[in-house]
Amino acid sequence: MCDFFWPLELSILGAILGSFLATVAIRWPAGRSALSGRSLCDGCGRPVAARDLVPILSALLLRGRARCCGARISRLHSAVEIACAICGLTAGLVASDVTSLVIAAFGWLLVLVAALDATELWIPDPLIAIVAVTGLATAVLLPPPVSDRLIGGAAGFGSLWLIGFAYLRLRGQEGLGGADPKLFGAIGLWLGWRLLPAVLLFAAMIGLGMVALRLAAGRAVARDEAVPFGAYLAAAAYPALLLMVHLET
Incomplete structure (x- = not known):
């Protein structure tokens, strides 16, 4: 059971971290910090409710549109969350414990690199x-x-x-x-x-x-x-x- 649950746990951790990294990828080029302030809607700037911040699932349930204003949610959020979840899952499958966390961390860093380069060429x-x-x-x-x-x-x-x-x-x-x-x-x-x-x-x-x-x-x-x-x-x-x-x- 441990061998089964560890990759799943790393996948969930990756999706959660991916939600943060997507915010970094959006705010960093604009000179804004991802460590301060609440999560804001990309369309209208209103605070996003906690129920709409569940990685991957919230975007699916909302059909890709913000609850507050109906603006389309950037696909970058889901793409980064899914990519980070996959990195966590695969790291958990090839290794265990601290080693798998280190492998996953490499993947998560590279996801951020790819997100910034793909969207900003930076x-x-x-x-x-x-x-x-x-x-x-x-x-x-x-x-x-x-x-x-x-x-x-x-x-x-x-x-x-x-x-x-x-x-x-x-x-x-x-x-x-x-x-x-x-x-x-x-x-x-x-x-x-x-x-x-x-x-x-x-x-x-x-x-x-x-x-x-x-x-x-x-x-x-x-x-x-x-x-x-x-x-x-x-x-x-x-x-x-x-x-x-x-x-x-």
């Missing part, structure tokens, strides 16, 4: 710093060893920085956001250097898949259109950690 340096520091700190609980992580941090940052620099010199315009190499370096501090090529390849495939979906829907894609590559890196990195931990246990 990944703040303090968030990347948190990912990097926790990556080194978790070497006491998770593989790989610190040496592999340090190499991964340098290789992750250096490889994407060189790609961006080469693109700028050849094309005369930015090809990567400034935060992408830093994020890839922070991911390397979690995963080590061995998994970085696979993460980069998977992220590129996600990006190509998103472009293909847009083209299939009849939406034009400009050559110089900015894409949230940091979000794709985040989406590729978490399954890589799950796989690594699963193979090591």
Whole structure:
């Protein structure tokens, strides 16, 4: 029973935390704190009742519209809550106790990264710093060893920085956001250097898949259109950690 309930409990915890992280993703770009003040309606600014703050379920029961004014609830709330719930569930399935919490925390941080990059094309340096520091700190609980992580941090940052620099010199315009190499370096501090090529390849495939979906829907894609590559890196990195931990246990 313990093996069954622990992933479920982590999933519920993830959904609750996801509700907070969605608020962070909405308020941080606007320079507003998510730690102060009550939850407010995105449409009219009125306080949201506690019964309408249940992660995932409230949005379903309200059919995606605020009770107070009928405005459409941002889909970002449910997307982040569901993503964080999945991170908690999968972490609980591959590990237990403190180890699974650490794995889930990596996923929750990456969900916030992806949410900010997908909606604002912005990944703040303090968030990347948190990912990097926790990556080194978790070497006491998770593989790989610190040496592999340090190499991964340098290789992750250096490889994407060189790609961006080469693109700028050849094309005369930015090809990567400034935060992408830093994020890839922070991911390397979690995963080590061995998994970085696979993460980069998977992220590129996600990006190509998103472009293909847009083209299939009849939406034009400009050559110089900015894409949230940091979000794709985040989406590729978490399954890589799950796989690594699963193979090591």
